[in-house]
Amino acid sequence: MGRSPCCEKDHTNKGAWTKEEDERLINYIKLHGEGCWRSLPKAAGLLRCGKSCRLRWINYLRPDLKRGNFTEEEDEIIINLHSLLGNKWSLIAARLPGRTDNEIKNYWNTHIKRKLYSRGIDPQTHRPLNSLITTCTSNKRGNNSSSNNTQITTAANDNMGFQINMQTTKKKQEVADLLVMSDINNNENEDSNSSSGVTTEEIYPELNLELSIGLPAQHGTISSSCIKVYDKCLKQNGKTGVCLCCCLGFQKSEACSCKSMVMAPRITTAPENNLC
DNA sequence: AATGGTCTCAACCGCGAGAAC
DNA sequence: CGTTCTCGCGGTTGAGACCAT
Numbered sequence: 468m469g470r471s472p473c474c475e476k477d478h479t480n481k482g483a484w485t486k487e488e489d490e491r492l493i494n495y496i497k498l499h500g501e502g503c504w505r506s507l508p509k510a511a512g513l514l515r516c517g518k519s520c521r522l523r524w525i526n527y528l529r530p531d532l533k534r535g536n537f538t539e540e541e542d543e544i545i546i547n548l549h550s551l552l553g554n555k556w557s558l559i560a561a562r563l564p565g566r567t568d569n570e571i572k573n574y575w576n577t578h579i580k581r582k583l584y585s586r587g588i589d590p591q592t593h594r595p596l597n598s599l600i601t602t603c604t605s606n607k608r609g610n611n612s613s614s615n616n617t618q619i620t621t622a623a624n625d626n627m628g629f630q631i632n633m634q635t636t637k638k639k640q641e642v643a644d645l646l647v648m649s650d651i652n653n654n655e656n657e658d659s660n661s662s663s664g665v666t667t668e669e670i671y672p673e674l675n676l677e678l679s680i681g682l683p684a685q686h687g688t689i690s691s692s693c694i695k696v697y698d699k700c701l702k703q704n705g706k707t708g709v710c711l712c713c714c715l716g717f718q719k720s721e722a723c724s725c726k727s728m729v730m731a732p733r734i735t736t737a738p739e740n741n742l743c
Numbered sequence: 744a745a746t747g748g749t750c751t752c753a754a755c756c757g758c759g760a761g762a763a764c
Numbered sequence: 765c766g767t768t769c770t771c772g773c774g775g776t777t778g779a780g781a782c783c784a785t
Contacts, residue, residue, distance in 0.1 A: 483753075483779085505770065521771080522754070557773060572774075573752050 480514045484523055488513055492520055493528055526569045533565025537574055545571060545579060550593040 480488075495511035501524065504517035513520060537545075541563060548559045556568035556575075563571065575590075583590040 481755075518771085519754075525772095526753070554774065568773075569753075577751060 479508075479516045479519070481519075484515075484527075488515065489523070489528060492524060496524060496528075522569075526567045529567075531565060532567065537566075537578075541566070542579060542582070545575065546583070546593075549575065549579075549590075 484492075491511050491513055492507075495507065499510070504521045507513075507517055507520050508515045511520075515523075544563060545559060548562060552558050554572075556572045560566055560568040560571050580590045583593075584596070587596050588594070589596050
């Protein structure tokens with residue numbers, strides 16, 4: 468019946484590789500070649516699972532890897548290939564000798580996305596950001612209970628750009644994400660005169676939250692935090708288009724520079740300090 | 744100099760497809 | 765033919781480097 472497990476996970480190391488482990492892996496592959504990742508760790512005297520060995524070799528130890536910064540030419544190749552292939556990093560890597568899928572993926576997330584945003588291009592769709600007036604649909608519960616929907620719409624803002632220097636930690640980002648939801652919840656609760664301490668989930672077990680928000684298109688400095696929050700929202704809601712200021716509820720509606728673009732009820736009852 | 748926030752990237756995790764039994 | 769495993773992939777995480785105050 469089937470095959471035996473690839474490794475005994477109780478007896479394997481995790482985390483960063485040591486020099487000694489690297490040397491063992493390199494020496495073994497020099498002698499025996501790549502492949503047979505399942506049996507490799509034991510044969511090479513490594514307390515690692517085969518998967519980990521494969522990853523270490525492919526992403527770091529392979530002799531044909533090109534080290535150093537990506538060139539402008541490589542940037543453009545990646546952008547073009549991504550527009551054709553999407554997040555098929557292995558396919559993109561196959562067309563860039565000496566680069567790994569992991570490396571390209573990291574580079575995309577940390578550099579190229581920002582570059583595209585600053586050009587006013589959405590990195591997912593490769594279309595101009597200011598043409599996007601879209602719908603974010605939070606439908607985690609998978610049920611469209613139309614009477615309980617909240618719909619909020621803003622348009623793209625050409626003036627604000629992405630010059631939001633969000634001094635947020637990862638935890639703050641999570642809080643910020645929750646803020647979005649809780650602000651919506653607050654609006655819902657205000658509407659229904661609900662008292663505090665009761666979650667929206669309790670009030671609306673089948674709640675579907677639908678947002679329609681636009682992204683600014685002006686060139687500017689974008690922190691990776693902004694991009695992460697944007698991506699997270701994008702992922703959770705399935706579609707494109709978030710004004711972060713509004714999304715995070717970081718400003719009062721009357722103080723927000725994109726107020727003229729707000730077309731529908733705002734997301735938030737904002738905190739006192741205006742970070743916009 | 745100390746502290747706290749942000750960025751980068753190596754490594755891990757989980758999943759799907761196909762192979763082995 | 766069904767079950768289990770391997771391989772490879774894309775997404776995510778977290779440690780440490782770097783930067784700002």
